Amino acid sequence: MRRFDGKILLLGGTTESYILAEQLARASVNIITSLAGRTQNPRLPAGQLRIGGFGGIEGLTEYLRQEDIKLIIDATHPFARQITAHAIAAADKTGIPFLRLERPLWQRQADDNWIEVATPEAAALAIPEDARVFLAIGRQHLAAFSHRHDAGFIARMIEQPETAPPFRTLRIILGKPEYAEDEVRFFLKNRIDCLVCRNSGGKASYGKIIAARQLALPVIMINRRLPANAATATGTEEVMHYIYNYINQKKIN
Numbered sequence: 302m303r304r305f306d307g308k309i310l311l312l313g314g315t316t317e318s319y320i321l322a323e324q325l326a327r328a329s330v331n332i333i334t335s336l337a338g339r340t341q342n343p344r345l346p347a348g349q350l351r352i353g354g355f356g357g358i359e360g361l362t363e364y365l366r367q368e369d370i371k372l373i374i375d376a377t378h379p380f381a382r383q384i385t386a387h388a389i390a391a392a393d394k395t396g397i398p399f400l401r402l403e404r405p406l407w408q409r410q411a412d413d414n415w416i417e418v419a420t421p422e423a424a425a426l427a428i429p430e431d432a433r434v435f436l437a438i439g440r441q442h443l444a445a446f447s448h449r450h451d452a453g454f455i456a457r458m459i460e461q462p463e464t465a466p467p468f469r470t471l472r473i474i475l476g477k478p479e480y481a482e483d484e485v486r487f488f489l490k491n492r493i494d495c496l497v498c499r500n501s502g503g504k505a506s507y508g509k510i511i512a513a514r515q516l517a518l519p520v521i522m523i524n525r526r527l528p529a530n531a532a533t534a535t536g537t538e539e540v541m542h543y544i545y546n547y548i549n550q551k552k553i554n
């Protein structure tokens with residue numbers, strides 16, 4: 302790869318963004334990872350790091366100009382839709398090239414029992430009566446389920462939510478996604494009979510989908526809309542390829 306002194310902004314908060322930062326820093330590319338600052342002890346990537354919101358589209362546009370960013374890579378979580386929309390708008394305003402890493406969606410297999418919905422609110426309505434539900438969703442969406450007083454909920458998250466969600470029956474378990482065999486054990490131990498999750502794609506949290514398939518449990522799958530009008534890559538290798546091409550074609554000093 303030719304020498305490149307311009308700065309790349311990497312919107313992060315995912316395993317993929319961590320991997321990209323490591324690879325780019327190793328290739329001596331000037332990379333700034335941006336994290337929202339939601340987790341207390343994030344895994345710190347190589348290269349520069351900034352933490353906290355930009356202040357909407359205006360704030361991000363200003364930041365891009367001030368830092369003289371040459372390229373934006375959006376490797377945020379598939380359901381972090383706001384920052385992606387802001388980054389696409391700011392890229393449009395500034396003319397800075399933008400690439401979204403968009404993990405391919407999980408595909409329903411023949412023996413899957415999925416009920417596909419568009420929002421957490423629709424997922425709450427689709428839960429069978431009196432079910433024992435494993436909620437594998439972001440903590441900011443918990444409240445959408447709190448009116449289902451008939452159901453029992455278990456949610457797993459990395460950190461305890463700052464404010465207690467307004468549930469009568471919610472158990473929060475601190476932890477991360479596991480391999481399928483551990484998820485099967487977890488489902489059986491907690492007598493789970495329904496899974497609610499988002500179609501995040503990727504391998505890291507697919508164990509629960511396999512476990513639900515093996516136990517023939519219904520999965521209420523919240524779908525995602527892919528961002529319109531944005532260049533996308535499906536994995537870190539594709540992103541690296543795009544960046545190499547960009548650097549090799551551009552004469553930036």
Ligand code: NAP
Nearest residue numbers: 313314335336337354355356357377378381382383384439
């Ligand atoms: P979001 O709804 O798309 O973003 C909300 C606001 O948070 C944005 O408008 C922006 O604030 C700020 N923000 C988000 N990501 C940022 C980043 N990488 N750098 C700087 N500011 C950022 O995002 P979210 O769903 O709350 O997720 C927040 C972060 O957690 C994301 O970076 C994502 O990759 C990570 N994450 C999310 C999930 C999830 O389930 N959603 C799961 C794992 C990791 P301003 O408008 O002030 O710029």
